[in-house]
Amino acid sequence: MKNTVVTSQAPAPRGFRDVLQEELAARCADNPRYSLRAFARDLGTDHSSLSQVLRGRRRLTERTLRAFGAALGLDASTLDGYVALEARRADPGADEAALRSVRELTEDALAVVSGLEHHAILELTHLDAFRPDVSWIARVLGLTPDEVNIALQRLIRLGMLTMEAPDRWRDLTGDRTTVVRHVGRDTVRHLSEQVRRRALDEAAGDAGREFSATTLAVDTARVPEALERIARFRRELVELLGADGARDGVYHLEISFAPLTRTPPETP
Secondary structure, three states, X not given: XXXXXXXXXXXXXXXXXXXXXXXXXXXXXXXXXXXXXXXXXXXXXXXXXXXXXXXOOOOOOHHHXXXXXXXXXXXXXXXXXXXXXXXHHXXXXXXXXXXXXXXXXXXXXXHHHHOHHHHHHHHHOOOOOOOOOHHHHHHHHXXXXXXXXXXXXXXXXXXXXXXXXXXXXXXXXXXXXXOOOOOOXXXXXXXXXXXXXXXXHOOOOOOOOOOOOOOOOOOHHHHHHHHHHHHHHHHHHHHHHOXXXXXXXXXXXXXXXXXXXXXXXXXX
């Protein structure tokens, strides 16, 4: 079982200079008579050097960072993280490489979220009749071998799939539900359109297929209860279909409950 994964964008990492600035501000807030000179004294340095560090005019060396960190009571593992971050910031080439790596991973993650084939491939590995063969996967999912190969590379790069042997692939994601936020509308729309296209392209009246849509006027005060019931229904259905037994097919369940009115109509 796979539910679409959406992740929020991570904030920029907080540097050690930010820690110093915030600590000074906190101490001044607690004691209006506290000063930069007092902070420098507590850190074991002179106020002129500390001022240059806080304003970004002097680079934080590892020795200085560890000395200040020890004075603030930070543990060794925390300081190791700040040392590594400052080292990356001091090397533009390292920063660019790290940024490029993050950008590539982000593109891979968005592709997995918006591409139905990725989770379909992962679920295929759980079938009793699964074949670790690109041509077989392409035929079963109605894809081209190139599309399958691209999806496989993304899954491997993201650590979602491993090929332990030529005849043994393993899904590393397990059965999980992850809440997804801050993903662009185009990404969600692309996934939804794939699901609907698959449903409509297949022959109508198949006993193993259901596609329906309902539009209705509602009491918005009861929407939270409706959302909870939808979540419960999804959990119950997953438990039913995931119970012990033969696994000989991969299905996709999409439930959409969204407002069509942008604001509640005014009461006359």
